[in-house]
Amino acid sequence: MRILLVSLLVTLSALPTHLAAAIPFWDRLPDFTLSLQGDPQLQQKLTTELNELRKNSSVLESYEEPADIAHYERGNLEKLLRAQGYYDATVYESVADNQISYKVTPGPQYHIKSLDIEMPSGLRAGFSGLPIHMGNPLIASKVLEGSEKITQYLNENACLLNVDVSYQATVIHREAAARLEYRVAPSPEVHIGEVRIEGASSIEADYLLDKVKVKPGDCFRRTQLDAAQLRLLRTNLVANVNTEVSEPYNGLVDVTFVIQERNHRTITLGVGYTSDEGAGISAAWEHRNAFHRGEKIEVESKLNEVKQTLEGKLTIPRFFHDKQRLTGSIALEGEDVDSYSSESLTFSALVSRKISTHRTLSGGIELKFSEVDEKVEGAVDEDDPDENYTLLAFPLGFKLNTTDKPLDARRGATSALEVKPYIDLRNTNTTFIKNTLQLTAYKTASEWRYQPTLALRLRAGAIIGESNLELPADERFYAGGGGSVRGYGYQELGPRLVEIDDDGEESLSDAIGGRGLSEISLEGRFRFTDTWGGVIFFDGGNAYEDPSPKFSDLFWGAGFGVRYITSFAPIRMDIAFPLDRREDIDDRYQVYVSLGQAF
Structure with missing residues (x-):
């Protein structure tokens, strides 16, 4: 069955248009x-x-x-x-x-007989040249490239109030030739005078002025104003921006950004269902401008039969640096699975800094108070039954993200590495380091029918420093579930202990978690209409007592699903089947309903 599913996925993803046209309903x-x-x-x-x-x-x-x-x-x-x-x-x-x-x-192909550029002599001197030359064929796309190159050059090297580049091609039929001329319309060169923000009522104007990065005395460039508008919109505080440029005076122009503020408060409600965790609900409230400079407060709660969380979060942008932010949070969490139950209170503060367009570094501190009750006999040392922990951690992270959309990526890739050293303040001899690495990649053939997307996810984890059963049960690695290996129950994959009943019969306990983790997922996603899509997927994974992650001894699951595509994110409905089903442990299938792609 595995071979059949992989073959189907590869065949559908690789189906070119000319073969697809042979399908009766195709065209x-x-x-x-x-x-x-x-x-x-x-x-x-x-x-x-x-x-x-x-x-x-x-x-x-x-x-x-x-x-x-x-x-x-x-x-x-x-x-x-x-x-x-x-x-x-x-x-x-x-x-x-x-x-x-x-x-x-076709007849003869016309070639360029003469080529001229009308441009101020002071600007023409630094122009490197056109992508089209005398003697070249008169190809429309190349002519347009020439116009775009002149426009780009002027936007980057001149202070023209208006950049207007046109061209004229005069065809000479008797010679199968053409004369091509580019013209730059006359315009004064100016610099920036005053810069103003209008329309801000609850946002401090100086905060927005820092965002636009346009200052008095700067060379006037339309591209700089367009970039400023985009930066204002990306604050998520502004719904619309218009730019007004004054008439020139003394070689200057004043620039006014007229903004329309967004509603800064949002309430969201959500529901979901998985056959391993049951029905769940979520509710969230956020304020994106709590202290008038883009500070965001979020409160979110999620409840299902297995896990309950309540979290409050404060995010402060431009924390001592334009590209740095501070995120502080407090979270209450309860979890009740087959192998353990836990209650925890966590305080954390994390500083993240963008070191390039797609790369982010982060570091912080976390304090977690937890009470864990292990249900598996033998998982707790009888001489040391205390399972209350006060864990102090110092998470360090690196993330690379080139994807186009956070909840429905169609191209790009991500890599996320987190190294998290822990010390138990109740027992300073208990120290360990939890390391996780996740890679994803997305490739879409947008020119093919159904716009197939091939999506790949790899995840690995390793915990070093303590033996498996010395670790808090809720910090060990588990596999299985809707965000892991679909087809298997939530946290049902991993090491198990051998239990002996009163009659001397041996059986396996529930999964106790491990120090190593390996997961791999492959999806083929298809769009049938603007609002409906489908997916077939193949997941593998396992958790191991040994901390070295490996991609062997994996449990495999496969399935298919439908997607209802909204403007925000797709709603997913999946059904998955365990291909390595264990008698009396795994159900025949699992169902998942939630918002957003699986990864």
Whole structure:
């Protein structure tokens, strides 16, 4: 079954468009052939681009007769040919037996006879040149690249009030040639005068001014203003930003950012269900501007049959540095699983700093008071039954994140490493270090039907410093469940003790957790419409008494699910089956309903 599932996943993910078109429901448009003598590359390019136009054209949906479709597509082919420099091309179409045939005679490809740039001489001196030259074919995309390069150069090197670049191509049919000229419209060079914020009522204006990073005396650049608007929107405090630029005076212009504040308070409610943890509810409240400078207060509670949490969190941005933030939290948690029950109170403070666009370092302190009751006989030393802990930890972390969306990533990757040294203040001889590493990767073939996404997750963990049963039960590693190995019960994978009943019969205890962890997940995600999608997945994992994580002796699960895609995050509904089912331990299947992708 494992081989069959992996084969199906790879086949669906790798299915190209031209094979998918053979499926009866795939496409209702008539097939076409395109013949062009003497230039197989141009023939292939036209065929590919016509197929792309078929996929994305809403106009074709209104045509029913093949002759009308052929007439419309002939016009598209003529435009495509002109875009490649073929201004004398002819296209003939014919229809027979619901099949369209296009015969193309491209004629000569026009080349650039002369090329000029109208630009102030002081700016022209530093311009490195165009991506298109005299003698090159007159290809529309290359002409546009030239316009974009001039615009980019002026935005980066000039202080022009307005950057307006246009071009004119004059075609000379008798010579199969063209004259190409780029023109930069005249505009004064100016610098920034005053910078103002208007429309802020509960946000301190100087906080927003620090965000825009536009200062009096700066060279005036529209791209800098666009970046400032984006930074204001990313504060999550602003719903809309408009930029007003004054008339020039004495070589200066004043800039005013007119903002519209968002509602800074949000209440959310959620429900979910998993067959191993039962039904659950969540509620959260947040204030994103508690002290008028972007400080965020969050209060969240989650309840299900296994775990109950209540957490309050305060986040202070720009903590002693623009790219640094402080997050303080207090959390109450109760957990009751087959092998143990626990109650804990945790205080923590964490400072995180962005060291680049995608990289973040973090470090902090955590104090956890917990009471743990192990239910498995033999898991606690009879001479030392006390399972109250006062754990002081110093978490250190590194995260790399290049994904496009946090709750429904379609491209990019993440890597997250946490090293967390612990000391038990009740018993200073108890020290250990908990290390975890998680890697994810996402790749989407957006040009294929159903836009398949291949998603991969790897997770490993190791605890060093103490023997397995000397560790608090709620700090050991467990595998199994909706966020781990689907198909197996919550924390049902890991080391077990041998128990002997009154009749001398041996049996395995519930999972007691371990010092090593290994998990791997592979998903194929598909989008059938804008709001509905599906997924097939394959998970493996286990926890080990030995702290060295390894990808052997894994338990495997597989399944499928549907996704209802909302503007915020997908709602997932999965059913998973244990492929290494253990009699009297594992159920035949598990069901998961929650918000967001599994990873």
